[in-house]
Amino acid sequence: MLTIGNYVKVKTLEEAYELNQARNSRIMGGMMWMRLGNARVKTIIDMSELGLNEIEETDHVFRIGAMCTLRQLEEHEGLRKFYGDGIAESLRHIVGVQFRNQATVGGSIYGRYGFSDVLTALLALDTFVELYNGGTVRLSEFVNRKADKDILVSVIVRKSKRKFRYESIRQTKTDFPVLTCSVVTGIYRGQESWFFSVGARPMKAALLEKQWEIPKDATDEQLTEYAKRVAAEFTYGSNMRGSAEYRQHLAEVLLRREMRSILDEYNAEEK
Numbered sequence: 001m002l003t004i005g006n007y008v009k010v011k012t013l014e015e016a017y018e019l020n021q022a023r024n025s026r027i028m029g030g031m032m033w034m035r036l037g038n039a040r041v042k043t044i045i046d047m048s049e050l051g052l053n054e055i056e057e058t059d060h061v062f063r064i065g066a067m068c069t070l071r072q073l074e075e076h077e078g079l080r081k082f083y084g085d086g087i088a089e090s091l092r093h094i095v096g097v098q099f100r101n102q103a104t105v106g107g108s109i110y111g112r113y114g115f116s117d118v119l120t121a122l123l124a125l126d127t128f129v130e131l132y133n134g135g136t137v138r139l140s141e142f143v144n145r146k147a148d149k150d151i152l153v154s155v156i157v158r159k160s161k162r163k164f165r166y167e168s169i170r171q172t173k174t175d176f177p178v179l180t181c182s183v184v185t186g187i188y189r190g191q192e193s194w195f196f197s198v199g200a201r202p203m204k205a206a207l208l209e210k211q212w213e214i215p216k217d218a219t220d221e222q223l224t225e226y227a228k229r230v231a232a233e234f235t236y237g238s239n240m241r242g243s244a245e246y247r248q249h250l251a252e253v254l255l256r257r258e259m260r261s262i263l264d265e266y267n268a269e270e271k
């Protein structure tokens with residue numbers, strides 16, 4: 001059971017940070033995860049009045065406030081225009097609309113959950129997290145940091161011309177995923193690059209970058225080889241949802257499908 005001593009709706013981020021330094025304080029996101037746990041929380045810190053519930057689009061970035069809900073992310077037109085249906089695809093399997101109207105981006109990324117669709121998707125893009133005390137760091141670095149008492153203020157996705165795909169496998173609709181997988185391509189540091197993130201292995205998502213020029217007319221056999229090489233570079237574990245071998249096999253299949261879908265889009269654009 002979760003027991004809460006005090007509830008404070010803070011007026012500034014500074015106040016939130018100071019309160020959060022006490023060992024038994026917690027920042028609240030949507031409370032969807034936290035409320036299921038067993039804990040005695042001395043002070044729960046509500047940041048809902050700090051204006052962190054918006055997605056701001058500038059010429060260069062999407063800045064997603066920590067208190068934005070997963071549903072806001074799923075429905076954002078700007079993100080859809082830039083990255084296609086992939087973002088929505090990474091979210092639409094998470095429980096249900098009412099749930100996604102409450103779970104927050106901050107809680108999802110701060111939690112760095114192994115099963116996270118949200119983390120897998122955002123990791124493959126050019127994404128940073130803005131921390132109150134720790135500054136702005138790449139999500140790929142943040143993901144491997146130990147949880148501390150900092151506050152996640154926003155998630156920043158740098159706009160760059162990339163193609164984005166997302167797929168996951170679930171044993172039943174709305175269950176936790178057996179495997180999550182995202183593929184992104186684009187020019188990075190002047191070279192064609194492919195970014196692969198695989199999560200729910202069941203360990204949390206990890207990112208791999210390859211500066212490959214995959215021929216646009218690659219055959220299915222060639223893509224299978226690429227996908228096998230990528231899948232073999234991740235590690236997998238076994239749990240009640242699947243064995244390590246099964247997960248690696250799924251990764252090969254999803255990676256190949258996503259790569260094929262991206263190449264098909266390139267080819268259609270050239271016609």
Ligand SMILES: Cc1cc2nc3c(=O)[nH]c(=O)nc-3n(C[C@H](O)[C@H](O)[C@H](O)COP(=O)(O)OP(=O)(O)OC[C@H]3O[C@@H](n4cnc5c(N)ncnc54)[C@H](O)[C@@H]3O)c2cc1C
Binds near residue numbers: 094113
């Ligand atoms: C039944 C269930 C099924 C789920 N299935 C999936 C799934 O299939 N795929 C998926 O990707 N996710 C899934 N999730 C996770 C969900 O999408 C959210 O990621 C999760 O609920 C956390 O978000 P929240 O807003 O509820 O955070 P909360 O529960 O409020 O907080 C979670 C943790 O993050 C901390 N925190 C919150 N916001 C901040 C912040 N801004 N700065 C610092 N710390 C912060 C809190 O103190 C707490 O420790 C599931 C969750 C549940 C409960």
